[in-house]
Amino acid sequence: MQNDIQEVLITRKEIEDKVAELGDILSKEYEGRNPLVICVLKGAFIFMADLVKEITVPIELDFMAVSSYGASTKSSGVVKIIKDLDTSVEGRDVLIVEDIIDSGLTLTYLIDVLRRRGAKSTVVVTLFDKPARRTVDLQADYTGFVLPDEFVVGYGLDYAEKYRNLPFIGVLKPEVYTT
Numbered sequence: 001m002q003n004d005i006q007e008v009l010i011t012r013k014e015i016e017d018k019v020a021e022l023g024d025i026l027s028k029e030y031e032g033r034n035p036l037v038i039c040v041l042k043g044a045f046i047f048m049a050d051l052v053k054e055i056t057v058p059i060e061l062d063f064m065a066v067s068s069y070g071a072s073t074k075s076s077g078v079v080k081i082i083k084d085l086d087t088s089v090e091g092r093d094v095l096i097v098e099d100i101i102d103s104g105l106t107l108t109y110l111i112d113v114l115r116r117r118g119a120k121s122t123v124v125v126t127l128f129d130k131p132a133r134r135t136v137d138l139q140a141d142y143t144g145f146v147l148p149d150e151f152v153v154g155y156g157l158d159y160a161e162k163y164r165n166l167p168f169i170g171v172l173k174p175e176v177y178t179t
């Protein structure tokens, strides 16, 4: 698996430090409140697990699975809910945890759904952002790292469902996409 990686862009240690920093900021933002923290599956599962350990206010968790990439490196443009929340968001302060924002389509769709369901507030934290690829006007409230316009894998992010378990963020060798 590691042999398929051309370059490591962000190391395990850099990610750890950033996640702790984001946890600190969010603990202050939600002081005295009880947010519903939503993990956007599958990509955000590792970030979510690491982030919530750094948050010191009481939280509730829920999970939503959406997909728009399938086995491609480009968004299909159609966001599908594969698994919905178990919890009602009505009147709740919702913190959406994403691994990456690329075109912005997934989050635009999700925020719209959550607001229409009556969420009191929606805040987005993303570990990675590729602003150069945006097709809609969407910004996270908190961002860990800004990435260049390259398809990346690791720390939850996949290519055709592989490489999610790499502990760093890397770029694949071009031949991996063509074989």
Ligand SMILES: O=P(O)(O)OC[C@H]1O[C@H](OP(=O)(O)OP(=O)(O)O)[C@H](O)[C@@H]1O
Pocket: 040, 041, 042, 043, 044, 066, 067, 068, 069, 070, 075, 098, 099, 100, 101, 102, 103, 104, 105, 106, 107, 157, 158
């Ligand atoms: O800003 P966008 O262009 O919408 O891209 C970002 C979304 O794409 C990826 O999910 P994907 O659809 O690949 O599902 P996955 O998390 O299960 O890999 C990623 O985890 C984000 O949720």
Ligand SMILES: [Mg+2]
Pocket: 043, 069, 070, 157, 158
């Ligand atoms: Mg994916």
